[in-house]
Amino acid sequence: xxxxxxxxxxxxxxxxxxxxxxxxxxxxxxxxxxxxxxxxxxxxxxxxxxxxxxxxxxxxxxxxxxxxxxxxxxxxxxxxxxxxxxxxxxxxxxxxxxxxxxxxxxxxxxxxxxxxxxxxxxxxxxxxxxxxxxxxxxxxxxxxxxxxxxxxxxxxxxxxxxxxxxxxxxxxxxxxxxxxxxxxxxxxxxxxxxxxxxxxxxxxxxxxxxxxxxxxxxxxxxxxxxxx
Ligand code: G3P
Numbered sequence: 144x145x146x147x148x149x150x151x152x153x154x155x156x157x158x159x160x161x162x163x164x165x166x167x168x169x170x171x172x173x174x175x176x177x178x179x180x181x182x183x184x185x186x187x188x189x190x191x192x193x194x195x196x197x198x199x200x201x202x203x204x205x206x207x208x209x210x211x212x213x214x215x216x217x218x219x220x221x222x223x224x225x226x227x228x229x230x231x232x233x234x235x236x237x238x239x240x241x242x243x244x245x246x247x248x249x250x251x252x253x254x255x256x257x258x259x260x261x262x263x264x265x266x267x268x269x270x271x272x273x274x275x276x277x278x279x280x281x282x283x284x285x286x287x288x289x290x291x292x293x294x295x296x297x298x299x300x301x302x303x304x305x306x307x308x309x310x311x312x313x314x315x316x317x318x319x320x321x322x323x324x325x326x327x328x329x330x331x332x333x334x335x336x337x338x339x340x341x342x343x344x345x346x347x348x349x350x351x352x353x354x355x356x357x358x359x360x361x362x363x364x365x366x367x368x369x370x371x
Contacts, residue, residue: 144320147198147328149308151175153190155331160195162338167198169272169308169328171228171252185221192222198326200250200270202228203238211238215247226270228252231259236266243267250306257291264303272328274309275319285309286318293323313337 145166148159151174159165168191175184192199199222203214211234215227227242228250229235239249243266250270251263255278263271273292275285289307296305307319307327313336319327329337 144307144324145326146316146334147306147326148195148334149174149310149328149330151178151187151191152331153178153187153194156191156194159331159334162334164334165195165197166326167200167328168192168195169198169200169228169250169306171202172204188225189222192224198226199224200226200228200252202252203230206230206232206234208234208237208241211235212241215242219247226250228272229268231255231263236262239263239266239268243269252308256288257295260292260305261295264301268303270304270306270326272306272308273324275307275315276309276311278309279311286315286322289319289324290322297323 146164147167147169148156148165149169150156151170156168170188170191175187178187188199188201201218201222203211205211205214211229215238218225218227226248229239229252231251231253235251239251242249248269249267250272251266251268252272254260254263254271254273260271260273273289275289278285278288289305292305295301304325307315307324310316310319310327310329310333313333316327316329316333316337
């Protein structure tokens with residue numbers, strides 16, 4: 144399972160990219176709205192792509208098919224590698240079909256059920272983002288939905304790649320991998336949490352303390368005069 148960061152924050156993206164674990168970035172209008180409004184959005188997205196390379200999903204904000212297609216055309220004119228993020232609506236599916244015909248990859252977003260995932264696959268989506276956390280937030284079971292989607296994909300041999308999205312904690316990452324998601328897109332905080340373990344921290348602390356004790360003992364031993 145590949146890892147993407149779900150962020151539009153340059154500092155977070157630079158840091159996560161420096162760890163060498165990222166295969167891409169997903170953004171959405173909410174994430175972009177959290178950042179400095181004086182920075183041109185195009186500039187920010189181009190910079191994000193320059194940092195990470197690989198996949199970058201950029202979401203359209205039109206709700207009609209023609210508007211989505213215009214936005215997609217505009218986005219690929221300044222970032223040809225962009226994957227166009229399209230909402231799971233009838234108008235969105237028509238846009239996905241047309242973009243697939245033009246060879247422009249899409250990521251269908253706001254998918255909350257296996258039925259929606261199947262529809263998106265049939266429209267020709269290259270990626271499908273199944274939201275986990277937002278389902279959990281309303282008392283539903285995001286991982287159960289993802290599990291059913293992955294089971295259907297296996298049984299039917301479907302090609303669209305499944306992105307586990309809307310992650311809230313490291314166990315979402317672990318379970319998404321166990322269920323067979325192709326990609327997980329995680330907030331920076333979840334990637335940080337996933338790397339940490341108290342035993343790693345205490346283990347490293349005692350290795351370093353023991354190493355310093357050894358160095359001091361060796362220095363002391365070198366100062367002891369040889370008695371013949
Ligand atoms: O980018 C799509 C998705 O990951 C958003 O997640 O945290 O807003 O539910 P969230």
